[in-house]
Amino acid sequence: MNLNTSVLSERSCQFNMSSSKTIVWFRRDLRIDDNPALAAAARDGSVFPVYIWCPKEEGQFYPGRVSRWWLKQSLAYLEQTLKSLGAELVVIKTQSTLSALLDCINATGATKVVFNHLYDPVSLVRDHSIKEKLAEVGISVHSYNGDLIYEPWEIYDEKGQAFTTFDAYWDKCLNMHSEPISLLPPWRLVPAAVTGTVARCSIEDLGLENESEKSSNALLGRGWSPGWSNADKALTEFVEQHLVDYSKNRLKVGGNSTSLLSPYLHFGEISVRKVFQCAWMKQILWRREQNSQGEESVTLFLKSIGLREYSRYLCFNFPFTHERSLLSNLKYFPWHSDVNHFKAWRQGRTGYPLVDAGMRELWATGWIHNRIRVIVSSFAVKFLLLPWKWGMKYFWDTLLDADLECDILGWQYISGSLPDGHQLERLDSPQIQGCKYDPEGEYVRQWLPELARMPTEWIHHPWDAPLIVLKAAGVELGLNYPKPIKDIDTAREHLTEAIFKMWEMEAAAKAATSDRMNEEVFDNSDGIETSAIPKVILKEMSSCPTYSSNDQRVPSFQNCNNGSLYGKRARYVEEEKLHADKLNYHNKDAGTSRGEQDLCSTAESSASKRLSTSRTSFSVPQSCSSSDGRPLQEYESSDLK
Numbered sequence: 001m002n003l004n005t006s007v008l009s010e011r012s013c014q015f016n017m018s019s020s021k022t023i024v025w026f027r028r029d030l031r032i033d034d035n036p037a038l039a040a041a042a043r044d045g046s047v048f049p050v051y052i053w054c055p056k057e058e059g060q061f062y063p064g065r066v067s068r069w070w071l072k073q074s075l076a077y078l079e080q081t082l083k084s085l086g087a088e089l090v091v092i093k094t095q096s097t098l099s100a101l102l103d104c105i106n107a108t109g110a111t112k113v114v115f116n117h118l119y120d121p122v123s124l125v126r127d128h129s130i131k132e133k134l135a136e137v138g139i140s141v142h143s144y145n146g147d148l149i150y151e152p153w154e155i156y157d158e159k160g161q162a163f164t165t166f167d168a169y170w171d172k173c174l175n176m177h178s179e180p181i182s183l184l185p186p187w188r189l190v191p192a193a194v195t196g197t198v199a200r201c202s203i204e205d206l207g208l209e210n211e212s213e214k215s216s217n218a219l220l221g222r223g224w225s226p227g228w229s230n231a232d233k234a235l236t237e238f239v240e241q242h243l244v245d246y247s248k249n250r251l252k253v254g255g256n257s258t259s260l261l262s263p264y265l266h267f268g269e270i271s272v273r274k275v276f277q278c279a280w281m282k283q284i285l286w287r288r289e290q291n292s293q294g295e296e297s298v299t300l301f302l303k304s305i306g307l308r309e310y311s312r313y314l315c316f317n318f319p320f321t322h323e324r325s326l327l328s329n330l331k332y333f334p335w336h337s338d339v340n341h342f343k344a345w346r347q348g349r350t351g352y353p354l355v356d357a358g359m360r361e362l363w364a365t366g367w368i369h370n371r372i373r374v375i376v377s378s379f380a381v382k383f384l385l386l387p388w389k390w391g392m393k394y395f396w397d398t399l400l401d402a403d404l405e406c407d408i409l410g411w412q413y414i415s416g417s418l419p420d421g422h423q424l425e426r427l428d429s430p431q432i433q434g435c436k437y438d439p440e441g442e443y444v445r446q447w448l449p450e451l452a453r454m455p456t457e458w459i460h461h462p463w464d465a466p467l468i469v470l471k472a473a474g475v476e477l478g479l480n481y482p483k484p485i486k487d488i489d490t491a492r493e494h495l496t497e498a499i500f501k502m503w504e505m506e507a508a509a510k511a512a513t514s515d516r517m518n519e520e521v522f523d524n525s526d527g528i529e530t531s532a533i534p535k536v537i538l539k540e541m542s543s544c545p546t547y548s549s550n551d552q553r554v555p556s557f558q559n560c561n562n563g564s565l566y567g568k569r570a571r572y573v574e575e576e577k578l579h580a581d582k583l584n585y586h587n588k589d590a591g592t593s594r595g596e597q598d599l600c601s602t603a604e605s606s607a608s609k610r611l612s613t614s615r616t617s618f619s620v621p622q623s624c625s626s627s628d629g630r631p632l633q634e635y636e637s638s639d640l641k
């Protein structure tokens with residue numbers, strides 16, 4: 001891929017002020033560097049930067065405690081920076097983003113609103129509707145790519161179809177002819193004059209952190225420094241000191257072997273194009289120096305960045321994936337919706353030390369290594385047969401870098417919903433994984449003080465340790481550390497049974513619908529409402545005369561006349577079977593070759609060809625969710641004691 005350097009020539013235009021007044025709507029692009037919406041507004045005239053917090057619109061994806069803590073720090077950072085450039089960040093808490101934007105327009109007489117794109121399912125719908133409504137009242141709205149190297153609608157195969165596997169997608173990205181552009185920050189901003197009133201508030205008044213959360217959050221500040229300039233520092237430190245060893249160290253759990261950029265990237269405190277360019281420059285250098293490890297490290301790191309890109313691609317092209325597995329092969333999977341198992345998993349009390357250590361680290365710090373994410377999530381889905389959506393929501397609520405698109409990709413990857421992800425029937429032993437990824441048991445000892453004195457030989461399977469060893473280590477199984485929640489052989493049996501059951505149900509559903517009998521068939525997708533498949537607009541048909549070429553494309557809801565789900569089931573099940581066959585075919589190939597990588601990638605998506613889908617209500621036991629506005633900690637802190 002050819003990457004150009006920053007565009008210097010833009011700068012000369014920045015002082016060419018016209019009378020144009022622009023509202024710059026900040027969301028998850030909390031930076032000034034390479035921020036296309038801000039740069040465009042600054043070029044045009046005066047600016048009115050605004051951050052609008054509307055918890056109601058976040059719905060079930062209201063951010064968790066640690067994520068809100070990060071946001072609060074980050075906003076304060078941005079506020080200071082904008083001030084130093086000459087403009088104030090106006091912060092608004094509201095019940096409706098649209099009405100807040102209209103208030104800003106009325107108060108300033110602005111004629112334009114600009115923002116950078118988001119691709120998660122909630123934002124896709126909201127942004128599109130806001131754009132339409134503002135256009136209806138004669139406001140010019142422009143949106144830009146501030147989050148990706150390439151927009152999801154720029155990358156298609158030669159037939160104009162969305163790519164359905166990560167490798168093919170990433171290969172295409174790396175061979176694109178157009179070059180991503182990255183912009184320098186504006187030198188100064190001219191604030192738009194305000195003639196009316198706007199119901200603004202302080203960042204503190206947003207209520208991102210309540211009193212009971214403050215003490216837990218105080219600890220976060222020791223490990224993390226939010227804010228765009230800290231993101232820049234983290235990138236420099238990683239590229240200069242750790243990138244060269246990324247290929248060797250990236251699978252090590254418990255250390256700082258990876259970039260730790262994910263929360264910064266989530267909130268747009270650093271431009272992904274900048275991250276890409278910095279790593280790319282190192283690759284050029286190391287290639288010249290024949291540093292093959294360095295070269296390989298950059299390739300793998302860029303692939304990680306590619307996975308983040310792909311998570312957006314997946315959400316844009318298949319906007320139902322936060323609710324349904326991509327291949328829909330799990331539609332009839334008999335999940336064990338056991339809240340006690342779910343609780344044991346969340347508390348890190350499953351009796352499997354590596355899993356428990358991961359869950360304790362997640363709870364204590366809001367961050368875990370990708371390898372641990374794969375291990376604990378696979379355990380929840382394959383071992384305990386918990387619905388993957390429960391796990392996804394729990395991660396969403398607890399991760400510092402909680403990012404809906406990456407979260408969806410991760411959980412779909414481990415739950416066998418992607419043809420180039422893990423196989424559904426693959427069940428890894430936590431004991432073996434422990435010996436492999438934490439050979440000295442240091443990670444387990446760090447997070448499970450009750451096992452701190454266990455000898456390394458037994459640390460990943462204390463249930464096998466002789467009584468004398470347990471006694472000497474002060475471990476009383478079933479008392480101060482649990483016995484395994486389920487043994488591995490039972491777990492294998494349960495998984496196999498569940499898969500067979502799933503196949504039976506599929507077959508029954510197929511038979512029922514093909515015979516056109518109105519027979520009741522069990523379907524585990526509770527609360528289904530019928531709805532149309534949001535279909536991807538392919539590049540040639542996507543232009544909309546009212547928007548610029550920069551603008552966000554949206555999936556169009558074209559299949560509104562699909563009728564009831566039941567009526568579509570025959571065709572649906574046919575396709576499900578096809579997916580399962582494909583999956584098996586892929587898994588035969590992919591299973592061994594991907595082995596150690598554990599990098600998510602996605603989907604031979606015959607889902608894209610599906611003619612109907614449904615909207616499944618998202619039900620997670622209340623006690624795991626913070627989206628009702630109650631802090632998660634209210635439930636959890638007592639649980640963990």
Ligand SMILES: Cc1cc2nc3c(=O)[nH]c(=O)nc-3n(C[C@H](O)[C@H](O)[C@H](O)COP(=O)(O)OP(=O)(O)OC[C@H]3O[C@@H](n4cnc5c(N)ncnc54)[C@H](O)[C@@H]3O)c2cc1C
Nearest residue numbers: 258259260261262304305307308370373402403406407410
């Ligand atoms: C079940 C599950 C849930 C996940 N949920 C999230 C989430 O909510 N938010 C999140 O940012 N990541 C998530 N990931 C992906 C990944 O674990 C984290 O991005 C990574 O661990 C962050 O650490 P890092 O910044 O040091 O990554 P590095 O290895 O340094 O990678 C650099 C960047 O590439 C991106 N990246 C790396 N790996 C992946 C991946 N597998 N999928 C997508 N992007 C990737 C991230 O933006 C990351 O910051 C999840 C993975 C799994 C398996």
